[in-house]
Amino acid sequence: MKEYLAKVAGLEGNADRGEKVYQKACIACHQLGLAGVEVGPNLATVAAKPVEQLMEAILDPNRAVEQRNATTQVTKKDGSILAG
Numbered sequence: 001m002k003e004y005l006a007k008v009a010g011l012e013g014n015a016d017r018g019e020k021v022y023q024k025a026c027i028a029c030h031q032l033g034l035a036g037v038e039v040g041p042n043l044a045t046v047a048a049k050p051v052e053q054l055m056e057a058i059l060d061p062n063r064a065v066e067q068r069n070a071t072t073q074v075t076k077k078d079g080s081i082l083a084g
């Protein structure tokens, strides 16, 4: 297990603080309930996953990206960017 995973594996969750972090850092890409934008998976579906797996997804997000979640970015001649 990576060192950062060992450090957080024993920590307890705090839903109130998590909600605040989510509002600031995650809502642009993840839905939770009806809030947020669905770029990444809906976070309601990850509650049952093991802590190590969640931490790895959050702290080392490029390690595993499922094909259905990969995005393509196109820069148009006028400089504007399309992603999807």
Ligand code: HEC
Pocket: 021, 022, 025, 026, 027, 028, 029, 030, 039, 040, 041, 045, 046, 054, 057, 058, 061, 064, 065, 066, 067, 069, 070
């Ligand atoms: C720039 C967009 C973006 C932001 C911001 C973002 N994520 Fe993600 N996240 C993604 C994408 C895309 C995936 C899917 C990657 C994959 O296919 O494995 C993902 C995957 C995850 C997963 C794994 C889900 C699963 O089903 O295995 C977790 C957990 C997660 N993110 C949590 C967070 C948290 C918590 C935050 C805020 C601290 C956050 N993400 C911020 C885009 C984002």
